[in-house]
Amino acid sequence: xxxxxxxxxxxxxxxxxxxxxxxxxxxxxxxxxxxxxxxxxxxxxxxxxxxxxxxxxxxxxxxxxxxxxxxxxxxxxxxxxxxxxxxxxxxxxxxxxxxxxxxxxxxxxxxxxxxxxxxxxxxxxxxxxxxxxxxxxxxxxxxxxxxxxxxxxxxxxxxxxxxxxxxxxxxxxxxxxxxxxxxxxxxxxxxxxxxxxxxxxxxxxxxxxxxxxxxxxxxxxxxxxxxxxxxxxxxxxxxxxxxxxxxxxxxxxxxxxxxxxxxxxxxxxxxxxxxxxxxxxxxxxxxxxxxxxxxxxxxxxxxxxxxxxxxxxxxxxxxxxxxxxxxxxxxxxxxxxxxxxxxxxxxxxxxxxxxxxxxxxxxxxxxxxxxxxxxxxxxxxxxxxxxxxxxxxxxxxxxxxxxxxxxxxxxxxxxxxxxxxxxxxxxxxxxxxxxxxxx
Amino acid sequence: xxxxxxxxxxxxxxxxxxxxxxxxxxxxxxxxxxxxxxxxxxxxxxxxxxxxxxxxxxxxxxxxxxxxxxxxxxxxxxxxxxxxxxxxxxxxxxxxxxxxxxxxxxxxxxxxxxxxxxxxxxxxxxxxxxxxxxxxxxxxxxxxxxxxxxxxxxxxxxxxxxxxxxxxxxxxxxxxxxxxxxxxxxxxxxxxxxxxxxxxxxxxxxxxxxxxxxxxxxxxxxxxxxxxxxxxxxxxxxxxxxxxxxxxxxxxxxxxxxxxxxx
Numbered sequence: 001x002x003x004x005x006x007x008x009x010x011x012x013x014x015x016x017x018x019x020x021x022x023x024x025x026x027x028x029x030x031x032x033x034x035x036x037x038x039x040x041x042x043x044x045x046x047x048x049x050x051x052x053x054x055x056x057x058x059x060x061x062x063x064x065x066x067x068x069x070x071x072x073x074x075x076x077x078x079x080x081x082x083x084x085x086x087x088x089x090x091x092x093x094x095x096x097x098x099x100x101x102x103x104x105x106x107x108x109x110x111x112x113x114x115x116x117x118x119x120x121x122x123x124x125x126x127x128x129x130x131x132x133x134x135x136x137x138x139x140x141x142x143x144x145x146x147x148x149x150x151x152x153x154x155x156x157x158x159x160x161x162x163x164x165x166x167x168x169x170x171x172x173x174x175x176x177x178x179x180x181x182x183x184x185x186x187x188x189x190x191x192x193x194x195x196x197x198x199x200x201x202x203x204x205x206x207x208x209x210x211x212x213x214x215x216x217x218x219x220x221x222x223x224x225x226x227x228x229x230x231x232x233x234x235x236x237x238x239x240x241x242x243x244x245x246x247x248x249x250x251x252x253x254x255x256x257x258x259x260x261x262x263x264x265x266x267x268x269x270x271x272x273x274x275x276x277x278x279x280x281x282x283x284x285x286x287x288x289x290x291x292x293x294x295x296x297x298x299x300x301x302x303x304x305x306x307x308x309x310x311x312x313x314x315x316x317x318x319x320x321x322x323x324x325x326x327x328x329x330x331x332x333x334x335x336x337x338x339x340x341x342x343x344x345x346x347x348x349x350x351x352x353x354x355x356x357x358x359x360x361x362x363x364x365x366x367x368x369x370x371x372x373x374x375x376x377x378x379x380x381x382x383x384x385x386x387x388x389x390x391x392x393x394x395x396x397x398x399x400x401x402x403x404x405x406x407x408x409x410x411x412x413x414x415x416x417x418x419x420x421x422x423x424x425x426x427x428x429x430x431x432x433x434x435x436x437x438x439x
Numbered sequence: 440x441x442x443x444x445x446x447x448x449x450x451x452x453x454x455x456x457x458x459x460x461x462x463x464x465x466x467x468x469x470x471x472x473x474x475x476x477x478x479x480x481x482x483x484x485x486x487x488x489x490x491x492x493x494x495x496x497x498x499x500x501x502x503x504x505x506x507x508x509x510x511x512x513x514x515x516x517x518x519x520x521x522x523x524x525x526x527x528x529x530x531x532x533x534x535x536x537x538x539x540x541x542x543x544x545x546x547x548x549x550x551x552x553x554x555x556x557x558x559x560x561x562x563x564x565x566x567x568x569x570x571x572x573x574x575x576x577x578x579x580x581x582x583x584x585x586x587x588x589x590x591x592x593x594x595x596x597x598x599x600x601x602x603x604x605x606x607x608x609x610x611x612x613x614x615x616x617x618x619x620x621x622x623x624x625x626x627x628x629x630x631x632x633x634x635x636x637x638x639x640x641x642x643x644x645x646x647x648x649x650x651x652x653x654x655x656x657x658x659x660x661x662x663x664x665x666x667x668x669x670x671x672x673x674x675x676x677x678x679x680x681x682x683x684x685x686x687x688x689x690x691x692x693x694x695x696x697x698x699x700x701x702x
Contacts, residue, residue: 050454050504051559056546057537062677068647072534072682075458075580123464123485134485136474146471154467165642166635167465168458168580169649172642180642259553266551 029423033399033414040403043395045388045418058378063089063347063369064175070365070380071169076119079112079164080358081380082173083234084365087354089175091249092369093345100339101177106234107187107331108163108170109356113233113324114156114197115167116359117317120422121204122149125314128416129211145207148200152321155197158190159328177342187332194328201322202297208318209301213311214413216401218394220308221273222281223386225357231289231323232282232357239285240275248355251364255381268386276390277361277383278421279316280307294323310394310420317422347373358383360422384423391421446495446593449481451515453501453508454535454563458580459526460484460500465583476594492518496593499572502528502563502685504535509560509569516570523589524566527579531651532685534579536563539685565685574599579649579682582634602633605653606646609637618645625670627678630656630688647681652688662692672696 029049034042054073061069066085071078083105090097097105122145123135132138139146157167163182164170172178225236226245238254239245246254257266269275284306287295298319307316349371355364361383368377398417402410450460464485466473479485480494497519503509516522524530532539538546539562547559566572576585585601592599602609606628610617618624618640626645628637632653639646652658658679665675679693 050508051547051550052454052504052533052535052563053538053546053550054534056549057534057541059549062674065677065681069534069681072456072458072579075456075461078458119461119464134479134482136471136479136485139471139474143471150467150470153465157465157467165638168461171639171644174644178642179644259551 029418031395031414031418033395033410035399035403038403040396040399043392043399045391045395047388055378055380058367058375061375063093063367063373063375066365066367066375066378067173067175068169068171073380073382075168076116077112077358077360078169079109079160079173080356080363081365082170083109083356084354084363085367086173086175087235087248087356088352088365088367089354089369090345090352091354092350092352092367093175093348095176095343095345097177097343098339100181100336101341101343102229102234103331103335104163104178104181106229107328108160108173109233110324110328110331111156111159111163113359114201114321114328115153115160116156116422117321117324118149118152118156120359121208121314121317121321122146122152124422125317125419126208126211128412128419129208129213129314148203152197152200152204155190155193155200155325158193162186162190174342176345177340179341181337181339181341184335184337187335191329191332194325194332198322198325198329201318201325202293204318205297205301205315205322208314209303211314213309213315214398214402215309216311216394216397217308218310218390218397220280220390221270221275222284223270223275223277223362224282224285225355225362226286227289230327231286233324233327234356236355236357238355238362240270241281241285244271248364249353251353251355251381252366252379255364255386257381257385266385267388268381269389270386274389274393275386277386278313279320279359279361280310280313281361282357283307283316283319290319290323291326293326294319297322310417313420313422351377360384361387384421387421387423391418391423394418394420445476445478447478447480447493448590449492449494449497449515449519450479450484451481451497451499451501452484453499453512453529453566454504455501455526455528455533457484457500459529459576459578460498462525462581462583462586463498466587469587473590477590493520494518495520496590497522499524499529499566500526502532502535502565503569504560504563505558506560507558512566512569521573521593522566522570523574523576524572525576525586526581527577527649527651527682528563529566530575530577530686531683532563532565534682534684536685537680538563540680563685576601577632577634577650582636585634603654604633605629605656606631606633606635606637606640606650609633609635610640613637613641615640618643619664623668625665625668625674625678627661630658630661647678648689649682651683651686656688658688658692659695662696672699 030046032044067082070081160167165172222241225232226239227236287305351368364381366379589599619626624645627648628646631648632650676696679689
């Protein structure tokens with residue numbers, strides 16, 4: 001199926017698969033695969049989401065503003081942006097948040113994981129495996145399944161509303177913590193929904209564990225944060241599957257981004273190599289930190305302690321969904337009222353970096369402040385720009401492995417390979433190249 | 440009602456964060472009922488299926504920032520019965536309209552190594568700058584309740600009931616303490632259109648104007664109050680220049696303050 005942007009006509013021996021507008025992804029992208037005499041000769045993920053220039057207009061803004069402004073990069077994962085930007089600015093100002101504030105950030109972030117993962121698993125990804133164009137069509141035959149997905153998504157949104165004040169672009173987050181700390185009574189009120197969400201999530205693992213999944217193992221280098229506080233969500237230190245680790249503050253030296261003609265998103269490399277972030281990376285690097293119940297659910301769904309089949313990402317995402325629900329309940333149960341909502345922060349000149357685990361993978365932020373607390377430079381590296389080269393290498397492997405499928409089937413399979421990443425194209429379309437600086 | 444096919448809905452995206460169209464999918468309790476009453480004909484974030492136009496209702500998210508999009512919106516207008524813009528990007532140009540007061544060439548080279556690969560306009564403009572619109576939902580993001588009201592009104596063939604008063608009314612109704620009076624917190628509530636439910640004062644912070652200017656906003660009056668309370672001019676300008684920087688009342692006041700600084 002081809003619609004949206006026009007494509008170049010093929011030559012006689014060359015066939016081109018082309019999807020002008022990818023469906024069921026966040027934002028606007030397309031893909032092109034070229035096959036020549038049965039060999040895949042070129043693949044490209046095109047991102048034509050218009051650039052919005054966040055890094056440029058952040059210059060001159062106040063140190064207090066990045067959590068609200070950068071949230072607007074993505075309506076699906078605003079908390080990822082809020083958390084990473086707060087951490088970066090707190091590091092410049094030498095502020096350390098208290099343990100209750102860290103836990104409340106983690107709780108808010110659990111809400112975002114639940115909302116985002118449920119959206120992707122049920123509304124965007126499951127229709128691929130069950131053979132429907134959309135979850136709405138799927139609901140005609142599998143109403144209870146879609147209702148479970150919506151219930152899960154709602155639980156995540158309710159948690160974000162309780163802690164953050166709003167599900168999309170929460171208003172309660174600030175540098176140093178929160179404007180107002182939710183109370184134990186407010187948190188207890190959403191407990192029943194989260195208990196149900198945990199049951200629903202474990203049911204989800206069983207459901208997607210039974211999907212017929214294409215066989216494909218990819219030689220990824222994984223990168224994820226690792227945290228002493230448990231499975232990394234709101235903070236941590238970058239580690240990789242090749243045994244490398246580095247401080248968050250070193251990311252501008254280790255991760256480099258290139259601008260290529262086919263995409264309005266930059267392509268990131270780690271020490272010059274392609275790498276992948278996201279649920280598969282987190283699971284493979286931090287499996288030991290999952291709860292016993294989640295590890296058991298993963299085992300029963302056929303997962304080992306690592307996973308290199310991108311088509312199984314839906315299973316890993318559902319294990320993380322269960323973990324987020326369980327972790328949210330744990331934080332609520334231990335919560336004691338009385339903690340200060342924020343620590344005092346005084347702006348000062350300097351550079352600082354922050355990172356967190358967005359639902360789609362690690363996100364990095366860097367800011368430079370002047371002595372008035374105004375931003376002079378900003379850099380944001382979201383997960384989808386880091387995954388773009390991996391998505392293209394998956395696309396090449398998938399197109400080659402299933403080259404005998406007819407064009408329509410192969411196109412769908414390739415689309416699915418892209419949706420495995422839950423790519424957020426809105427996020428991916430605005431990055432700073434370090435080689436260019438303002439004079 | 441006589442037997443007839445349900446109205447068709449299309450959801451279109453321009454430069455935006457996806458948060459407003461996500462708000463449609465966030466109507467978890469109503470979604471499956473809505474799709475019994477209204478046929479989703481084009482919504483790529485949710486479905487691969489495409490139904491050819493015309494569409495009874497088009498919801499448009501995002502602002503126009505590229506030459507291609509400036510063309511596309513005319514095609515969408517032609518294929519749509521009613522066209523309603525959803526959110527601050529579509530109604531006012533969004534946060535990306537901050538480029539309108541900057542040098543776009545510089546913006547391009549700050550973010551991208553090869554600005555020549557990009558196709559972008561030097562201004563981010565609302566949908567209404569290009570085609571006629573039949574209605575708008577404010578907000579960054581839109582409020583789910585207002586979205587539901589809009590869809591219900593479309594099915595029932597009536598005008599949606601949307602508040603036109605200021606956030607202050609919602610704040611009083613909610614019983615929140617006035618943050619401007621009680622704690623000298625700069626708050627755009629008096630000049631901002633209601634619809635969010637006065638969320639920010641409820642957590643003890645000032646309104647940051649994400650629903651854009653209210654019909655009879657007296658921004659100059661609010662500025663005088665803020666100045667009296669010691670808020671620096673530069674901070675007040677930034678307050679107006681965020682998610683609705685392109686909305687007339689906020690743009691004009693920020694521009695006026697810029698002149699004051701230079702004087």
